[in-house]
Amino acid sequence: MSELSYVTGDRHSAWSTYLTQVERVLPLLGDLSRWADTLTHPKRALIVDIPLEMDDGTVRHFEGYRVQHNLSRGPGKGGVRFHPDVTLQEVMALSAWMTVKCAALNLPFGGAKGGVRVDPTTLSHKELERLTRRYTSEIGTMIGPQQDIPAPDVGTNAQVMAWMMDTWSMNVGATTTGVVTGKPVHLGGSLGRVKATGRGVFVTGCSVAAKLGIDVASSRVAVQGFGNVGSVSAELFHALGAKVVAVQDHKATLYLASGLDIPALQAWQQTHGTIAGFAAADHIADEHFWTQPYDILVPAALEGQITAERANLLQCRLIIEGANGPTLPEADDILQQRGIAVVPDVIANAGGVTVSYFEWVQDFSSFFWSEEEINQRLDSIMQHAIETVWQKADMLNVTLRTAAYAVACERILLARKDRGLYP
Numbered sequence: 001m002s003e004l005s006y007v008t009g010d011r012h013s014a015w016s017t018y019l020t021q022v023e024r025v026l027p028l029l030g031d032l033s034r035w036a037d038t039l040t041h042p043k044r045a046l047i048v049d050i051p052l053e054m055d056d057g058t059v060r061h062f063e064g065y066r067v068q069h070n071l072s073r074g075p076g077k078g079g080v081r082f083h084p085d086v087t088l089q090e091v092m093a094l095s096a097w098m099t100v101k102c103a104a105l106n107l108p109f110g111g112a113k114g115g116v117r118v119d120p121t122t123l124s125h126k127e128l129e130r131l132t133r134r135y136t137s138e139i140g141t142m143i144g145p146q147q148d149i150p151a152p153d154v155g156t157n158a159q160v161m162a163w164m165m166d167t168w169s170m171n172v173g174a175t176t177t178g179v180v181t182g183k184p185v186h187l188g189g190s191l192g193r194v195k196a197t198g199r200g201v202f203v204t205g206c207s208v209a210a211k212l213g214i215d216v217a218s219s220r221v222a223v224q225g226f227g228n229v230g231s232v233s234a235e236l237f238h239a240l241g242a243k244v245v246a247v248q249d250h251k252a253t254l255y256l257a258s259g260l261d262i263p264a265l266q267a268w269q270q271t272h273g274t275i276a277g278f279a280a281a282d283h284i285a286d287e288h289f290w291t292q293p294y295d296i297l298v299p300a301a302l303e304g305q306i307t308a309e310r311a312n313l314l315q316c317r318l319i320i321e322g323a324n325g326p327t328l329p330e331a332d333d334i335l336q337q338r339g340i341a342v343v344p345d346v347i348a349n350a351g352g353v354t355v356s357y358f359e360w361v362q363d364f365s366s367f368f369w370s371e372e373e374i375n376q377r378l379d380s381i382m383q384h385a386i387e388t389v390w391q392k393a394d395m396l397n398v399t400l401r402t403a404a405y406a407v408a409c410e411r412i413l414l415a416r417k418d419r420g421l422y423p
């Protein structure tokens with residue numbers, strides 16, 4: 001599967017999913033395929049040890065990573081994940097998907113990602129701050145506003161980005177807001193960043209739904225994951241009039257045929273940290289989430305959720321991938337055979353990195369845009385990207401995922417070819 005000595009052969013791993021996605025686009029790349037190995041060889045990976053003094057005086061060690069997958073088109077860009085299941089291979093896949101995503105959107109970035117193998121919900125506020133600052137110092141030689149710019153992902157947020165920005169700035173002796181994106185607005189963050197990923201899911205989803213003849217305003221929607229991406233996506237579908245009939249998080253699955261009250265569920269989630277216990281819906285078995293009839297399904301939790309088995313059971317017409325890597329390759333094949341369209345992650349959830357790009361530009365120019373300007377530019381970039389991919393899919397007679405990879409990989413490999421190899 002891969003000649004990299006540090007890769008294990010788990011065919012359900014995120015890295016393995018990525019490799020299969022690349023394999024599928026290779027026949028479409030013509031002469032550029034000469035450079036294709038660059039897509040399967042991450043440029044740089046750092047593993048760091050993070051010793052942390054706990055509030056009770058004991059010391060624990062956590063493993064952290066930063067991977068720069070490809071920098072051919074610009075500095076590395078990609079989030080930082082704090083989650084107990086984070087591994088080097090997962091971070092490699094997430095960094096590679098960032099390379100493809102930035103190229104698919106034509107943003108001037110390469111792909112990177114970071115992570116710490118930790119359950120942040122078990123840490124106190126102070127422990128989380130110390131962990132974040134030590135991790136930032138450990139990866140400090142790799143990141144920078146011109147080198148590699150982290151952002152939030154699962155388990156991290158604007159506060160974590162503020163600590164990362166402060167730590168890096170203290171270490172170099174100058175406040176450098178552009179070293180991370182997804183910061184609080186009063187610290188050089190961008191208006192519209194918090195909702196950007198969910199907004200991109202909604203915009204690209206509506207665009208494809210219209211092409212498929214799905215009336216979103218009267219559709220039945222299901223959302224897996226009710227965090228930053230899932231809850232904002234649900235909010236926007238709900239605001240348009242769609243019925244969000246099912247929502248699942250790591251603790252519960254809710255179902256209500258007449259449509260959930262999404263603002264009320266968001267308020268509940270913010271107070272309780274989960275959707276579990278929300279009284280105005282039925283709590284159903286987790287596996288039943290995959291078998292109900294929907295028009296639109298938004299996986300917005302973690303990788304590998306749509307397995308072959310679930311792909312056979314699904315009763316929906318359109319999947320919009322809010323999460324990174326939620327669909328396994330064999331499930332992709334089944335969905336294609338069953339005529340279920342998939343808006344791939346590298347387009348659907350690219351709203352976040354697009355507004356991160358705006359944030360980075362604003363930090364460099366120290367001139368900030370209105371939320372209206374941000375949203376207009378975001379919508380226009382997302383609509384252009386999905387239209388380009390739709391036309392490519394039509395021209396090549398391939399899925400939207402393979403078309404998105406074709407658009408992106410052509411850009412990445414052209415940059416590689418024209419830069420040439422050094423020395």
Ligand code: NAD
Nearest residue numbers: 154155197225226227228229249250300301323324349352
């Ligand atoms: P988050 O931490 O805010 O929320 C994650 C949600 O997933 C939570 O509701 C959690 O309960 C749920 N979840 C976790 N494990 C689950 C499981 N086994 N079953 C069901 N639900 C589960 O994270 P987020 O920022 O919303 O990110 C979600 C996904 O979107 C990830 O794949 C992430 O990489 C991707 N993504 C995020 C952004 C962003 O801007 N935040 C951008 C692009 C892609």
